[in-house]
Amino acid sequence: MKKILIINASPRNGKSHSRKLTELFVKTWVKRYPEDLFTYREVGLSSIPHITESWIASAFVKVEDRTEENQRPLEFSNVLVRELQAADIYVIGTPMYNWSIPSGLKAYIDQVMRIEILPIFRTNFSKS
Ligand SMILES: Cc1cc2nc3c(=O)[nH]c(=O)nc-3n(C[C@H](O)[C@H](O)[C@H](O)COP(=O)(O)O)c2cc1C
Incomplete structure (x- = not known):
């Protein structure tokens, strides 16, 4: 059984x-793998907060050194990261806006790209 995270980014x-x-994907997938589970994350119809100065400052504090004050700005980010980690497959439905992605999806990416969690970041930053 696979867990599939559907991320919809259109504000429409x-x-x-x-x-x-994405609906077509789900309908088609379910026919073939009826036991699989779907979770939806809405980044278009509901607003994903932009990262803030306190978010950035907190994210760059080592996990073991984080105070309660450092934890708070990361709470929602933690929810999103856990959701991503729990899924086996990601499906992103997004419009193209001005040669890029809608701002809600960009805000979502900023929220989930956490330095202490992503191995690619750990490698790059540990050199500096
Ligand atoms: C603000 C805005 C900017 C857009 N920019 C682009 C673009 O740069 N390139 C493109 O091919 N389509 C662009 N489009 C068209 C959308 O990608 C297209 O209408 C898409 O179907 C919208 O997704 P949705 O139907 O899921 O809302 C733009 C549409 C809007 C509303």
């Missing part, structure tokens, strides 16, 4: 083409 609902595509 009923008229959204990218949502229709």
Whole structure:
């Protein structure tokens, strides 16, 4: 049994083409793998907070040195990261906005790219 995280990034609902595509993906997948579980993360219809100065300052404090004050700005980020870690497969439905992704999806990426969690960051930063 696989866990699939569907991330929808359009601020449109009923008229959204990218949502229709993720729905089509789910319908098709379920026919083949009916035992799999789906979780939805909405980054288009609901707002994902931008990272802040206190978020950045806290994220760069070593986990073992974090005070309660450092924990607070990362609480929502922790929820998103745990959700990502729990999933085996990610499906992102997103429009293209001005040659890029919508700001909600970018804010989501900023929230989940955590220095102490991602091995690629650990390697790069430990050299400096
Ligand atoms: C603000 C805005 C910017 C857009 N920028 C681009 C773009 O740079 N390139 C492109 O091919 N389409 C662009 N589009 C078109 C959308 O990607 C397209 O309408 C897409 O279907 C929107 O996704 P949705 O239907 O899931 O809402 C833009 C649409 C909007 C509203």
